[in-house]
Amino acid sequence: MTANLPMQSIEAVTAGLASVGYIASRQIATAVYLAEKIEKPILVEGPAGVGKTELAKALASWRGLQMIRMQCYEGLDEAKALYEWKYAKQLLYTQILKDKLGEVLGGAQTLTDALGRLHDFGDVFFSKEFVEPRPLLKALEQPQGCVLLVDEIDKSDAEFESLLLEILSDYQVTIPELGTISATVKPLVLLTSNGERDLSDALKRRCLHLHIGFPEQKLEERIVESRVPGAGETLRKQMVGFINQIRALDLKKLPSVSETIDWARVLVLLQASELDHQTVKDTLNVLLKYEADIETALPQVSGFVAKAGREGVFG
Amino acid sequence: MREELHRFFRAARGAGVRVSPAESIDAMRAVSEVGFADRGLLRDTLLVTLAKTQDEKQALAQCFDLFFSRPEPKTNADAAEGADQQSESGASPSQLSGNSAPGQGGGEDSAPPELGELAQMLLAQDRSAVAAALAGAANEASLSNIRFFTQRGLFQSRMMEALGVGQLRDDLDRLKADDSAQAERLTAALDGLRDSVREMVAQALLLYGREEAENLRHEVLRNAPMMRLERRQVEQMKELIRAIARRLRERYSKPRKRQRRGHLDVRRTIRRNAAWGNIPFLTAWKRRHRDRPQIVALCDVSGSVAQVSDFFLLLIHSLHEVVDDVRSFAFSGHLIEVSDILDKQEPEAAMREIMSKVGFGSSDYGASLADFEKRWLRAVTPKTTVIVLGDARSNNLDPRTDILRTISERAKRVVWLNPEGRMGWGWGDSEMFRYAPFCNVVRQCATAKQLERAVSDIVAAYQ
Numbered sequence: 001m002t003a004n005l006p007m008q009s010i011e012a013v014t015a016g017l018a019s020v021g022y023i024a025s026r027q028i029a030t031a032v033y034l035a036e037k038i039e040k041p042i043l044v045e046g047p048a049g050v051g052k053t054e055l056a057k058a059l060a061s062w063r064g065l066q067m068i069r070m071q072c073y074e075g076l077d078e079a080k081a082l083y084e085w086k087y088a089k090q091l092l093y094t095q096i097l098k099d100k101l102g103e104v105l106g107g108a109q110t111l112t113d114a115l116g117r118l119h120d121f122g123d124v125f126f127s128k129e130f131v132e133p134r135p136l137l138k139a140l141e142q143p144q145g146c147v148l149l150v151d152e153i154d155k156s157d158a159e160f161e162s163l164l165l166e167i168l169s170d171y172q173v174t175i176p177e178l179g180t181i182s183a184t185v186k187p188l189v190l191l192t193s194n195g196e197r198d199l200s201d202a203l204k205r206r207c208l209h210l211h212i213g214f215p216e217q218k219l220e221e222r223i224v225e226s227r228v229p230g231a232g233e234t235l236r237k238q239m240v241g242f243i244n245q246i247r248a249l250d251l252k253k254l255p256s257v258s259e260t261i262d263w264a265r266v267l268v269l270l271q272a273s274e275l276d277h278q279t280v281k282d283t284l285n286v287l288l289k290y291e292a293d294i295e296t297a298l299p300q301v302s303g304f305v306a307k308a309g310r311e312g313v314f315g
Numbered sequence: 316m317r318e319e320l321h322r323f324f325r326a327a328r329g330a331g332v333r334v335s336p337a338e339s340i341d342a343m344r345a346v347s348e349v350g351f352a353d354r355g356l357l358r359d360t361l362l363v364t365l366a367k368t369q370d371e372k373q374a375l376a377q378c379f380d381l382f383f384s385r386p387e388p389k390t391n392a393d394a395a396e397g398a399d400q401q402s403e404s405g406a407s408p409s410q411l412s413g414n415s416a417p418g419q420g421g422g423e424d425s426a427p428p429e430l431g432e433l434a435q436m437l438l439a440q441d442r443s444a445v446a447a448a449l450a451g452a453a454n455e456a457s458l459s460n461i462r463f464f465t466q467r468g469l470f471q472s473r474m475m476e477a478l479g480v481g482q483l484r485d486d487l488d489r490l491k492a493d494d495s496a497q498a499e500r501l502t503a504a505l506d507g508l509r510d511s512v513r514e515m516v517a518q519a520l521l522l523y524g525r526e527e528a529e530n531l532r533h534e535v536l537r538n539a540p541m542m543r544l545e546r547r548q549v550e551q552m553k554e555l556i557r558a559i560a561r562r563l564r565e566r567y568s569k570p571r572k573r574q575r576r577g578h579l580d581v582r583r584t585i586r587r588n589a590a591w592g593n594i595p596f597l598t599a600w601k602r603r604h605r606d607r608p609q610i611v612a613l614c615d616v617s618g619s620v621a622q623v624s625d626f627f628l629l630l631i632h633s634l635h636e637v638v639d640d641v642r643s644f645a646f647s648g649h650l651i652e653v654s655d656i657l658d659k660q661e662p663e664a665a666m667r668e669i670m671s672k673v674g675f676g677s678s679d680y681g682a683s684l685a686d687f688e689k690r691w692l693r694a695v696t697p698k699t700t701v702i703v704l705g706d707a708r709s710n711n712l713d714p715r716t717d718i719l720r721t722i723s724e725r726a727k728r729v730v731w732l733n734p735e736g737r738m739g740w741g742w743g744d745s746e747m748f749r750y751a752p753f754c755n756v757v758r759q760c761a762t763a764k765q766l767e768r769a770v771s772d773i774v775a776a777y778q
Binding site: 010026027030031033034037038040045077091198201204205208209210211 | 335337338341344345348349355356359360362363364366367368369372565578593
């Protein structure tokens with residue numbers, strides 16, 4: 001399924017993503033399908049670790065496209081995201097060409113004359129040769145198209161958002177000295193956000209909005225099944241049941257899918273075939289990332305394990 | 316189907332989801348890709364294309380369920396199929412036929428031919444026909460234009476009109492003379508019909524009217540004097556204040572971030588170094604200098620203004636993200652610092668604690684200012700904006716204007732927000748005019764709107 005097939009249907013999207021190990025809910029598949037059909041970027045929101053970035057990776061590997069990742073952070077600007085002039089190269093070339101310059105200007109009698117001749121050479125130094133493409137420009141220039149992942153857009157500044165608008169709506173960028181560069185093949189664009197700050201309406205309007213929350217129990221079991229094949233069915237059921245109860249607690253950081261997968265790996269390593277009180281206590285630090293959270297959860301563990309165990313048997 | 320989608324967009328706007336024309340076009344394109352057949356898919360598609368936040372998604376999902384569980388008025392041709400759903404939510408057959416006992420026999424069900432269409436329909440207890448008539452009437456009365464709850468009566472009477480209630484009344488008069496049993500049945504049926512209409516209108520209002528009704532309520536609330544709110548409005552006002560804080564935060568938190576960065580100013584650097592062959596000896600940096608906002612808020616929480624200061628503290632509390640350096644003080648007879656209480660606790664609990672500590676007393680501005688001078692005067696620096704919130708009514712005690720002068724000399728600005736109208740200033744025990752000379756700004760602040768403008772101005776002064 002690595003061929004660059006057009007997406008035929010939502011089922012095809014689900015199957016395609018599954019073939020590279022990404023179990024997508026129906027909403028996810030719908031959003032991906034629509035993004036392709038009506039050529040719009042997808043803005044993916046949701047808590048950390050539910051598979052927002054994974055989605056982009058899975059898409060790229062399913063479609064056999066390159067993934068270009070633009071990690072956002074505070075202070076990110078045009079020069080780092082779009083393009084930059086190769087100042088050093090420009091400077092170096094000027095130095096090398098200095099003598100040539102003398103030849104060109106040699107015959108000129110007056111200053112005006114010299115200027116005129118210089119003008120005839122045009123803006124050689126501001127040509128594509130001297131542009132250093134950064135992720136966004138690179139994404140537009142890919143001849144086969146690509147998956148462009150703008151990761152954690154909420155970490156960047158508001159100005160950066162405005163910079164993105166042209167790319168998101170028209171798949172093109174304007175470099176003042178060169179003109180407008182349009183995408184050869186429109187990339188599939190995914191933006192992710194943890195909701196650290198509210199994004200502007202202008203940005204939101206240009207995107208499909210996809211919220212990935214914690215998956216339903218059945219779905220999460222299938223995700224574990226696909227990512228950690230070593231985990232038996234009983235263990236999977238019990239784990240997911242246990243984690244769902246943990247998520248109901250008032251914690252600083254709720255365990256998300258990536259934690260579930262990590263935990264499954266750990267349990268498989270420990271050769272556990274079922275959850276038991278002691279193993280859970282020993283491995284709780286894989287699930288919970290704060291000391292305070294672990295303290296909150298510890299007294300509940302036995303109860304949760306028992307309940308998850310019952311679910312594992314009868315569910 | 317296009318028509319139906321458009322109606323749905325309107326309903327979505329009613330549910331508070333902003334659907335711009337561009338978005339509706341996107342949604343139409345998306346829907347044309349996936350089709351109408353699969354309702355779940357349609358729902359996902361609309362959610363993905365229209366909603367922009369998780370909240371909106373929920374609102375939209377509810378709206379979708381509401382909208383499609385009760386299909387919009389259709390043309391008579393296909394109304395029959397929708398009749399079942401229609402009757403579920405209102406026009407149930409027993410209601411329509413009123414009290415008619417089942418034992419009344421089939422013979423009476425066939426109505427006399429000289430009666431009007433509606434009367435015949437009601438007497439025949441033809442469910443699907445009545446549902447179709449209701450749907451048609453809703454269409455004719457353009458029920459989807461309903462916006463405010465005040466329009467309910469209007470739309471009800473319009474629908475009754477469209478159903479042909481005029482003719483029915485004539486029939487009823489005639490029947491009363493001829494056949495009182497039939498007349499009784501018809502009256503009951505008419506009541507049932509009224510109920511159905513009322514219910515349909517209420518449902519339509521729920522579907523189409525929410526946003527505008529909400530806007531209206533907000534607008535009223537924004538301009539309502541905070542001192543005279545009813546208990547049920549207080550909750551809404553708190554919501555509103557939080558929304559205001561959110562808006563202020565959004566507006567003012569962005570530029571502050573920019574300030575922290577320094578960029579190399581290439582142009583100025585090159586120009587500066589022209590003399591050295593453009594080897595950058597001297598670098599020039601883009602940097603804008605701004606004062607970090609510092610706010611010291613003194614809130615009168617005495618009985619007379621307690622509610623306003625409550626809201627004010629709530630606003631300050633929510634503004635913490637914009638203004639790092641806020642110190643809040645509350646007083647009535649004496650003054651205490653409440654920054655910690657506001658920082659550490661949920662707003663509601665914080666208010667309660669503050670009120671239990673210093674609230675509801677009779678105010679003594681002089682003593683409170685003296686408390687402030689003694690312990691916290693150092694908190695006021697040339698960068699500080701001091702905000703005093705109070706009615707300046709000091710029960711004829713010494714107002715200690717000299718302390719306010721000291722504060723004013725140390726601070727960047729002193730802003731006095733008075734919840735009383737200008738007319739009251741200087742009357743009775745109001746010392747407003749004695750304090751005013753030491754304030755840079757004195758303004759009335761009795762409504763949420765005024766509060767928002769006042770705080771907005773204060774924060775903007777630092778941008």
